[in-house]
Amino acid sequence: MRSPQITSLLQTLSVFAILWHEGRGQQGTVISQGTVISDLHSQGRSTQNQFTRGRFGEEIFSGIRRMVVVKAMSQCAWCVPITTYGGKGVAKPGVDPAKHAIVYMRGSVPTCKADEPRMTKEPLEIEPARPEERLDEMSRLNFGKVYTVEHNVKVRHVGMISWTSMVKFRGYASNEFRLDI
Secondary structure, three states: OOOOOHHHHHOEEEEEEEEEEEEEOOOOOOOOOOHHHHHHHHOOOHHHEEEEOOOOEEEEEEEEEEEEEEEEOOOOEEEEHHHHHOHHHHOOOOHHHHHHEEEEOOOOOOOOOOOOOOOOOEEEEEEEEEOOOOOOOOEEEEOOOOOOOOOOOEEEEEEEOOOOOHHHHHHHHHHHOOOOO
């Protein structure tokens, strides 16, 4: 059964955090090579407990992932991920800067590193759900990747795309998700 609270949190323009599980894959994954692992290493902590073994012996990484709802539906939501790419932003090899926008909390300043290629999308502001909410300054919203999040999972409300960024967000999402079927 769906929780009304979760359903209300997974509305279009909502920003939320979720415990996300992802297979490690051949080269590692975006999440396993991203902020969580980098942060643990920089703090001198082991990442050994971040991985578990799945049914077929594959390593599964678990970590907190932040996402923004692009389209809310009756039983799930289509979401785009926020990532730092291990603190490298879109300077990480293989990342398409044209698919990304800087995201930042209201009251902070959007930051771009000198070595990052130019992003064509303007920064998007997030209105935090609580004053203590923070985003890493290298947070990038990836419009090139879509995740389905069911309404029966636990999520934590982080904030909303601010009204000053709503039109830009909707335009970027609309342009990226044009379907030629």
